[in-house]
Amino acid sequence: MNPGRLLAADPLFSNGIDLTVVLIVIGKTIAVFVLLLVLVLFYIWFLRKVIADMQNRVGPDNAGPFGVLQALADGIKLFFKEQTIPDSADRRMFLLAPYLSLLPAFLAFSIIPIGGVVTVAGHRTLVQLADPQIGILFLLMMSGIGIYGVMLAGWSSGSKYPLLGSVRASAQLLSYEAALGLAVAAVLIQAGTLSTRGIVARQLWVGSWSTFGDWPVWNWFLWPTVIAFFIFLIAAVAETNHPPFDLVEAEQELVGGFHTEYSGIRFAIFFLAEFMNLITMCAIAVTLFLGGPAGPALGFVSANGWINAWIMPIFWFLTKLVILLFGTVWVRASLPRLRYDQLMDLGWKYLIEAAFLFAMVSGVYVIARQENWPGWVYVAAPVGAVAVYAILYLCIPRRDELSEEIR
Amino acid sequence: MGRFAGFAVTFKQMFKPRVTGFYPREKRPKPPRFHGRHVLNRYEDGMEKCIGCELCAGVCPAKCIYVRGADNPTDAPVSPGERYGFVYEINYLRCIHCDLCVEACPTEAITESKLFEFSFSNREDAIYTKRELVVDDEGRARRQPWELWLDESENDNNSEWMRATSSAGAAAYEGRVNWSGELGYGVRSPERGQSGIMRSASGMTAPDEPVVRVDEEAADEGSRN
Numbered sequence: 308m309n310p311g312r313l314l315a316a317d318p319l320f321s322n323g324i325d326l327t328v329v330l331i332v333i334g335k336t337i338a339v340f341v342l343l344l345v346l347v348l349f350y351i352w353f354l355r356k357v358i359a360d361m362q363n364r365v366g367p368d369n370a371g372p373f374g375v376l377q378a379l380a381d382g383i384k385l386f387f388k389e390q391t392i393p394d395s396a397d398r399r400m401f402l403l404a405p406y407l408s409l410l411p412a413f414l415a416f417s418i419i420p421i422g423g424v425v426t427v428a429g430h431r432t433l434v435q436l437a438d439p440q441i442g443i444l445f446l447l448m449m450s451g452i453g454i455y456g457v458m459l460a461g462w463s464s465g466s467k468y469p470l471l472g473s474v475r476a477s478a479q480l481l482s483y484e485a486a487l488g489l490a491v492a493a494v495l496i497q498a499g500t501l502s503t504r505g506i507v508a509r510q511l512w513v514g515s516w517s518t519f520g521d522w523p524v525w526n527w528f529l530w531p532t533v534i535a536f537f538i539f540l541i542a543a544v545a546e547t548n549h550p551p552f553d554l555v556e557a558e559q560e561l562v563g564g565f566h567t568e569y570s571g572i573r574f575a576i577f578f579l580a581e582f583m584n585l586i587t588m589c590a591i592a593v594t595l596f597l598g599g600p601a602g603p604a605l606g607f608v609s610a611n612g613w614i615n616a617w618i619m620p621i622f623w624f625l626t627k628l629v630i631l632l633f634g635t636v637w638v639r640a641s642l643p644r645l646r647y648d649q650l651m652d653l654g655w656k657y658l659i660e661a662a663f664l665f666a667m668v669s670g671v672y673v674i675a676r677q678e679n680w681p682g683w684v685y686v687a688a689p690v691g692a693v694a695v696y697a698i699l700y701l702c703i704p705r706r707d708e709l710s711e712e713i714r
Numbered sequence: 715m716g717r718f719a720g721f722a723v724t725f726k727q728m729f730k731p732r733v734t735g736f737y738p739r740e741k742r743p744k745p746p747r748f749h750g751r752h753v754l755n756r757y758e759d760g761m762e763k764c765i766g767c768e769l770c771a772g773v774c775p776a777k778c779i780y781v782r783g784a785d786n787p788t789d790a791p792v793s794p795g796e797r798y799g800f801v802y803e804i805n806y807l808r809c810i811h812c813d814l815c816v817e818a819c820p821t822e823a824i825t826e827s828k829l830f831e832f833s834f835s836n837r838e839d840a841i842y843t844k845r846e847l848v849v850d851d852e853g854r855a856r857r858q859p860w861e862l863w864l865d866e867s868e869n870d871n872n873s874e875w876m877r878a879t880s881s882a883g884a885a886a887y888e889g890r891v892n893w894s895g896e897l898g899y900g901v902r903s904p905e906r907g908q909s910g911i912m913r914s915a916s917g918m919t920a921p922d923e924p925v926v927r928v929d930e931e932a933a934d935e936g937s938r939n
Contacts, residue, residue: 361724364732641721641724
């Protein structure tokens with residue numbers, strides 16, 4: 308497969324590849340990586356500040372204005388700390404694992420449409436690192452590979468708590484990958500494409516909107532797939548092992564979980580990857596459900612000027628992202644950690660069925676519209692789905708019944 | 715919706731005032747009976763109060779106090795009694811500041827200041843000996859370079875815990891002075907008690923009779939001063 312095909316939608320490659328194009332790609336890679344790092348630093352600060360607010364505390368306030376640089380200071384500290392490797396560790400795997408978890412986290416972010424289409428040095432290009440045809444599948448691939456970092460970290464530590472933590476991590480990822488994939492499928496059925504740029508385009512976004520009066524919010528996939536949206540968010544938080552699903556590093560049970568034996572910068576890399584994954588998942592949610600970088604342009608400046616081409620789409624993307632990230636922080640501050648059986652119950656008994664039925668109904672709607680099926684189908688499909696879900700719900704053994712049998 | 719009520723709680727909390735402060739920049743006043751680092755007091759004539767009885771070392775739950783008593787030299791006595799504290803060491807790496815030593819001391823020799831902001835870069839500095847603990851000729855705590863003394867009036871050795879728990883410290887004796895004077899401060903007045911009794915400048919005022927009679931011996935002990 309040639310790079311032009313892999314990155315098909317990007318107009319950058321339509322006129323052949325010369326040195327300028329290569330430099331633009333390198334520049335975009337660095338820019339996206341830096342953006343992701345800055346987002347992580349911002350998110351850690353934001354997380355600590357918001358949780359502090361919710362607990363009537365002040366939060367970090369010493370490093371930089373309002374403590375913005377706290378995460379950076381922590382990173383620098385960890386960078387210079389001593390790193391230890393346990394005697395019983397599998398050395399090579401132990402050293403490799405953090406990077407194995409960092410790299411997929413970054414790669415997954417590369418498919419996110421961050422902004423509109425801009426012109427750099429005479430080349431028109433997407434503000435997006437890569438727009439592969441397989442788009443969303445690539446995300447699922449990367450989140451699947453990312454678990455190897457956690458898995459190998461736990462296994463190679465040669466210690467039992469990390470191993471337990473990593474076993475939990477892989478079980479959790481497997482359980483929620485299904486719900487996540489089915490929630491995504493509901494959107495993909497509507498969109499008819501896997502490409503992230505294509506999905507954004509299907510939500511009727513062409514560059515920026517001209518004015519505030521023009522308000523095509525109703526084209527977002529959020530509305531036809533609102534159930535899938537919430538399933539996606541729950542599954543995404545669960546898959547990235549963030550509270551309240553952070554059983555992987557349940558301190559009370561597992562010391563630190565999979566990273567118990569790690570210290571210094573390798574420890575920091577795990578956290579970097581973890582936060583990167585969460586940010587990527589929220590960014591994917593923005594892409595799938597909230598119209599990506601779509602948002603009203605500034606009416607009083609030129610419609611095709613640099614503000615409306617560069618700044619506004621990125622601004623809207625980041626705004627939506629921050630709103631979703633606030634949601635994750637809010638959940639983290641409000642809910643206690645789930646018990647392991649509750650985690651599995653939620654994933655297998657409720658979310659997967661709901662996501663599956665919703666994807667089915669979604670598909671019926673799309674086909675019915677294409678094939679001009681009679682109107683009663685639009686009612687029968689959701690009613691049938693609810694009925695099936697109700698039957699399934701009633702069939703699920705209740706916890707007290709189960710314990711009755713055990714007794 | 716019961717299980718989602720937590721979200722409303724956390725959201726509402728965001729708009730409430732903060733309960734924590736900006737510690738290194740803004741400090742809160744310490745409560746009067748604050749347990750800080752210790753001082754070894756002297757009588758108003760300059761004699762040391764410590765008699766080397768080792769009760770403080772015995773009661774210490776962290777076993778951080780090491781005391782050795784010795785007979786007073788007849789030509790130059792250190793303390794008024796027969797014996798004095800020859801060696802007195804407190805290891806602040808172990809001390810938990812429970813102030814049981816202050817309660818145990820029969821001569822009010824060891825009391826506490828309000829200083830808590832001190833740290834050391836080596837273990838030697840953590841072990842305070844008589845040289846650091848005994849007050850200077852003005853009755854003030856000797857300030858070490860690694861200690862952060864800020865407000866003189868607030869941080870100085872004020873022995874309020876000693877007065878709150880003095881040897882006849884039954885509630886019936888609230889407001890009654892039964893401790894000796896200190897170098898630099900004289901006889902301290904009773905602290906304002908829980909029932910809000912007076913606090914006179916001379917420190918000698920006290921209710922004539924205890925509100926509740928305890929046994930006679932303790933009552934006599936209580937009215938020593």
